[in-house]
C-alpha cells in the first residue's frame with residue numbers, strides 16, 4: 001500500500017467538504033464536515049490541500065492557507081506538467097485515481113508522501129539546486145520547508161547558483177539573404193508524402209492545399225508585390241502538414257526562414273509537434289531549426305528574478321520567486337505564459353507576481369544587464385534569426401514588422417494560420433490609446449519607480465548614467481525628459497479623478513474624459529461594466545484640456561528626440577570605453593526610445609483631432625473601463641476603420657509571400673462562400689493586389705457525426721430558465737459540455753445556480769472568471785475529465801481544442817450578436833454602402849462566431865456531438881454558418897434533452913432499426 005504523509009488533509013468541492021485526520025490519529029478516518037468546521041480545522045493546524053485558492057473559494061473563506069500540494073509539486077518537479085486536480089495529481093505521480101470526493105483526502109496524503117519520498121530517491125531528476133533553494137524557502141517560512149528539510153540532504157559540494165548554471169547563447173553571423181528557388185508541384189507532393197509518412201491515407205484535399213501553398217514561395221516579380229494566397233481549409237484536411245511541406249522544402253533550398261503565425265497557443269503547441277516530422281530537434285551544429293517566438297512579455301527576465309530573490313519581493317511573492325527560480329533551471333525556453341511553467345503556479349499566489357518577473361514594461365537594459373548572455377529573450381530572438389521555421393503569433397509578427405529591432409530579421413514568408421483572426425489582431429496592434437494606465441507606464445519608464453514601489457526598476461537617468469556623464473547634451477536631454485514627464489499621471493490618479501482633483505495636465509484631461517463619458521453614455525450598462533461615448537460635439541473644457549495635454553506630451557517628446565540623436569552621435573563617434581556590449585546596450589536604448597517617441601507622437605495626433613473634423617480613416621471614442629464594480633482605466637481610443645490598411649503597408653508590402661488560411665476564412669450565406677468579402681478583409685486590395693484563392697472542404701461526415709439543435713422555448717433574459725437548461729443539458733450528456741456565453745454576468749449566474757447540484761451528481765462544473773484558475777489550465781482540466789463541463793466566454797470559442805469524448809456538446813446561451821460598441825457602429829455604417837449592407841455585416845460576424853464555436857465540437861474523424869443554441873428566434877439566414885450536411889433541428893428543450901441523452905445518430909439508428917423491423 002502507498003504510504004501516506006502523517007498530516008491531516010482537506011478537500012472541498014461543490015459537492016461538499018471532507019476532512020481526514022493524520023494517519024496516526026484514530027487510524028486516519030475521512031469524514032464529511034461543514035465549511036465552518038473545515039475553516040476552524042485549517043486555522044488550528046496546517047492541512048494538506050490541493051490548490052488553496054480554489055479550496056478557499058469553495059469554502060467562501062479567502063484567507064485559507066495550508067500545505068498546498070501544488071506548491072510542493074512545483075518544487076519537486078519544476079517544469080513538469082500536472083493537471084491541478086486530484087485525478088491529475090494522481091496521474092502525474094503514478095498513484096491510483098480517487099474514485100469519489102471522499103477518497104481525495106487520502107490521495108492528498110499519499111501524494112504528499114510520494115513527493116517527499118522522491119526527494120530521498122537517487123532517481124530524483126531535479127535534485128540539483130533543491131537544497132539551496134530550500135534553505136531560502138525556510139527563511140521565508142514556506143510551510144513545506146519544515147516538512148521537507150529532513151528529506152533533502154545537503155550536497156557534498158556547493159550547488160551552482162541558478163545564474164551560473166544557465167547556458168550562454170552564442171553570437172552567430174548574419175544570415176545571407178535566401179536564394180531564389182521555384183518549388184515544383186511534384187516535389188511539394190513528394191515532400192508532403194514524406195511528412196505524412198509511408199502508408200498514410202492519400203488525401204486529395206490536402207495535396208491540393210499543399211500545392212497551392214507552394215506558390216507563395218515563388219520569387220517575387222516586382223518590388224512591393226508579394227504573392228498572396230487565401231486558402232480556406234475545412235477542419236480535418238491536414239492543413240498544418242499541408243503548408244509545412246512546401247515551407248520545409250523552401251527553407252532547405254533557399255536557406256531562408258518561414259514564419260508561421262497562429263492566434264492560439266494550442267495551435268503553436270500542435271505546430272511544434274508536427275514540425276518534428278520535417279526538422280530534427282537540432283542541426284549538426286546544435287542550433288535549433290524550429291523556434292517558437294513570443295512577445296518579450298511572455299519570458300522570464302532574469303534580472304527581475306534576481307532582484308526578486310534578493311529582497312525585491314517579500315512574503316508570499318518571494319516564495320513564488322523561489323519556485324520560479326527552481327523552474328528556470330529546468331525550463332526549455334523560459335516561457336512563463338503557455339510554456340513549461342505550470343499555468344496554475346501564478347494563480348496560487350494571487351497577486352501579479354508572474355507579470356512582475358517578466359519584462360512587461362520594456363525596461364530591459366540589454367547588454368548592460370549582467371545576465372544578457374543567458375537571457376531567455378535574447379536567446380530566442382537569436383535562435384529565430386537562424387531558424388528555418390519560426391512559430392509566432394499574429395500580434396508578434398505585426399509588431400516585429402512594424403518596429404522590429406533588426407530589419408533583416410523581419411518576416412518575409414509568412415503563413416497566417418487561424419487567418420480569420422488577422423483582422424482582430426491588426427485592429428488591436430495598430431490602435432492607439434491615451435489612457436491613464438498607458439501614461440503612468442510611460443512616466444515610470446522615464447522617471448523611475450515611485451516612492452512606494454520596491455525593486456530594481458529604474459528610470460532613464462539610471463539606465464543611461466554612463467552616457468549622461470560622458471555626453472553633456474545627452475545628460476541634459478535626460479534631465480529635461482524626466483522633468484517634463486512629471487506632467488504625466490502618477491500613483492493614485494484614479495482616486496484623484498474620482499474626487500475631481502486631478503494633478504497635472506494629462507490627469508486634468510482624463511478627468512474631463514471621465515466626466516463627459518459619464519454624462520453621455522447611453523449604453524445602459526450597469527455599474528461595473530465599461531462605458532464609452534464618441535468624440536463628437538465635445539465640451540469646450542475637454543478640448544481645452546486636450547490642447548494643454550498635447551503641449552505637455554510634446555514637451556516630453558522633444559528631449560527624447562534629442563537624446564536619441566545624442567545616442568546616435570555617441571555610437572558614430574564611439575569613445576574608448578564603448579565596447580561591443582556597451583554599443584549593443586545603446587542600440588537597445590535607441591530602439592526603446594524610438595518606440596516611446598512614436599507613442600507620444602500618436603497621442604499628440606489623437607489629441608490634435610479632438611474638437612476638429614473627424615478623419616474618415618479612424619474611429620475615436622472616450623471610455624471608462626470598469627469591471628467588478630470598480631474603474632480601472634480612463635482614456636481616449638483610436639482604431640483604424642479598416643485595420644487591414646496599415647497591415648497591408650507594414651506586413652504585406654515588404655513581404656515576398658503571404659498565406660492566410662483557416663477553416664472559416666470566408667463567410668457563407670445561402671449562395672455559398674463569400675470570396676469577395678474575404679479578399680476585402682485580407683488587406684490585399686489596399687496594395688491593388690488580387691490574391692489567389694483556394695478551397696479544400698472538410699472530409700468529416702458532419703451529416704452523421706453532428707446535430708445542430710436550436711432550442712426555441714427558453715425565453716431571453718430568464719436566468720432561471722437559462723440555468724435550468726444548462727444544468728439539464730449537462731446531466732443529459734453526462735458532462736462533456738462546453739458552455740459559451742456572451743456576458744460574464746449571465747455565465748456567473750448560471751454557474752452559481754447549477755454547480756453545487758451538478759457536483760453532487762458527480763458532474764464537476766468549472767467556469768472562467770469564477771474559478772481562480774487560468775484559462776489554459778481550465779481547458780486542461782476539462783480535457784482530462786470526460787464528466788467535467790466548462791463555461792466560458794469569447795476566449796473559449798477559439799482556444800479550446802479538445803478532441804474525443806471530453807467535449808461532446810457545445811451549448812451557446814443565445815445567438816451571438818455583436819456588441820453595439822461605437823467601433824462596431826462605425827464599421828457597420830461603413831458597410832452599409834457595401835453589398836450585403838449593414839445587416840449583412842452583422843450576419844457575417846454572427847455566422848463567423850457560430851462557425852468557430854461549432855468548430856470546437858468535431859476535431860477529428862471519430863468525434864461526434866451536439867451543438868445547441870438556446871434561442872427562441874434564430875434567423876434561418878444564419879444557418880449557413882454550419883457545415884453543409886449537418887442536420888439542423890428546431891425543437892423544445894425536452895426534445896433536445898432526449899436527443900442529447902441518446903447521443904448523435906442513436907435516434908436515427910433506432911428509427912432505421914424500427915423501419916427494418918416493420919418491413920420484415
Ligand code: SF4
Nearest residue numbers: 301302303364369375
Ligand atoms: S537582458 Fe533584459 S530581459 Fe534579459 S534578463 Fe537582462 S534585463 Fe531582463
